[in-house]
Amino acid sequence: MQHINLSYSWTPHQAQLEQRDQTSPLRNPLMDMLQAVRATGSIAGAARVLQLSYRHVWGELKRWEQVLGQPLIVWEKGQAARLTEFADKLLWAERQAQARLAPQISALQAELEKTFAVAFDPGSHLLTVYASHDDALVKLREHSARQSLHLDMRFCGSVDAIRALNEGRCIMAGFHAPAHPSADSLVARTYKPLLKTGLHKLIGFAGRQQGFIVPPGNPLMLLKLGDLLRPGVRFVNRSPGTGTRLLLDQWLAADKLNTHNILGYECEEPSHAAVAASIAAGQADVGLGIESAAQAQGLDFIPLAQEDYWLVCLKSAIDSPPVQQLLKLLQSRIWTDQLNQFPGYQTNSESGQVQSLKERLPWWTHRTGKRAQ
Numbered sequence: 001m002q003h004i005n006l007s008y009s010w011t012p013h014q015a016q017l018e019q020r021d022q023t024s025p026l027r028n029p030l031m032d033m034l035q036a037v038r039a040t041g042s043i044a045g046a047a048r049v050l051q052l053s054y055r056h057v058w059g060e061l062k063r064w065e066q067v068l069g070q071p072l073i074v075w076e077k078g079q080a081a082r083l084t085e086f087a088d089k090l091l092w093a094e095r096q097a098q099a100r101l102a103p104q105i106s107a108l109q110a111e112l113e114k115t116f117a118v119a120f121d122p123g124s125h126l127l128t129v130y131a132s133h134d135d136a137l138v139k140l141r142e143h144s145a146r147q148s149l150h151l152d153m154r155f156c157g158s159v160d161a162i163r164a165l166n167e168g169r170c171i172m173a174g175f176h177a178p179a180h181p182s183a184d185s186l187v188a189r190t191y192k193p194l195l196k197t198g199l200h201k202l203i204g205f206a207g208r209q210q211g212f213i214v215p216p217g218n219p220l221m222l223l224k225l226g227d228l229l230r231p232g233v234r235f236v237n238r239s240p241g242t243g244t245r246l247l248l249d250q251w252l253a254a255d256k257l258n259t260h261n262i263l264g265y266e267c268e269e270p271s272h273a274a275v276a277a278s279i280a281a282g283q284a285d286v287g288l289g290i291e292s293a294a295q296a297q298g299l300d301f302i303p304l305a306q307e308d309y310w311l312v313c314l315k316s317a318i319d320s321p322p323v324q325q326l327l328k329l330l331q332s333r334i335w336t337d338q339l340n341q342f343p344g345y346q347t348n349s350e351s352g353q354v355q356s357l358k359e360r361l362p363w364w365t366h367r368t369g370k371r372a373q
Helices: 029-040 043-050 054-068 085-120 135-145 158-166 186-191 225-229 243-254 272-280 291-296 321-331 333-340
Strands: 125-132 149-156 172-178 200-214 235-238 286-290 300-314
Touching: 029 043, 029 054, 029 085, 043 054, 125 158, 125 300, 125 321, 135 149, 135 200, 135 291, 135 321, 135 333, 149 158, 149 321, 158 172, 158 186, 158 243, 158 300, 172 186, 172 200, 172 243, 186 243, 200 272, 200 291, 200 321, 235 243, 235 272, 243 286, 272 286, 272 291, 286 291, 291 300, 321 333
Parallel strands: 125 149, 125 172, 235 286
Antiparallel strands: 172 300, 200 286, 200 300
16 A cells, blocks of 8 residues: 655645646645646646646656556657556546545645634734643633734743743743742742843733642542651652742752652652642542642642742843733733633733843842752
């Protein structure tokens, strides 16, 4: 069985429809040549119809004969060019496939044209965002698309998101930190080398709660961090480099709790949703995450801390059209009402406002203490 690859091309609006097939957008160069040879009776005629050189058409037909291991043209000197039986069967097979798949092909063409229309629309904007996993950002992506702002969003850890921004792989990054971070905290020591005053600008996004995700009714009565060390309590963790993992490790260090005493500390999941799914499946008793992820799985949520979710971009990108459109959207009443109805989230006075690092995060204005052991 022969393997088929599909490709597509753009056609100017004023271009004439192809003579071979005026109904299907799916075309193949070999089939075009065979059809042209059949219609004109010569290689030269086929070249004229296809607006190609005689040498190119002749060379391609010879090449395809070698690739397919079958003759395509009856090459008789002084006679009109004729298709071989094999070439006739190729054209017949393509007509059959085109007829059977016409609805699907037309639907695919329409979807591609609709999607690419965004690229040709001067009123549409694209913003590449690397961000720590957040359910409200998913809602924002859906909401902004209706406003002709398309967020090309890649979810990763907070640290990786900021690194992607610094390496030029995105225009904006999303990360989260405690609402009142200590200047000598693990969070501060991790983010400070990545964020530079004068280079980066913060944009307020939302406030949200972090807490325990537990089975319905919280049967083990897990209410505080120390409960994770109780015998038999199975914990599911987040990956290193994520903001949630940073937060957990900071709390454990502050309370001088040993991670080796937490059953499942080494069991990691890539997102809040994956943590909730693990608990819903009975594979763990508790994990640290956000309320919306717990609610989506029918689980309970025990709030532990309030945190800020920030967007950050380079100062040079602040005045670009997509970033300006995002700022307006974040400040709109429609979006803030939608966000405030989302479980575990609330807007604040910084939502959609450009902030300075020194004003909002105290890591550059206070002396950093000794590194925690």
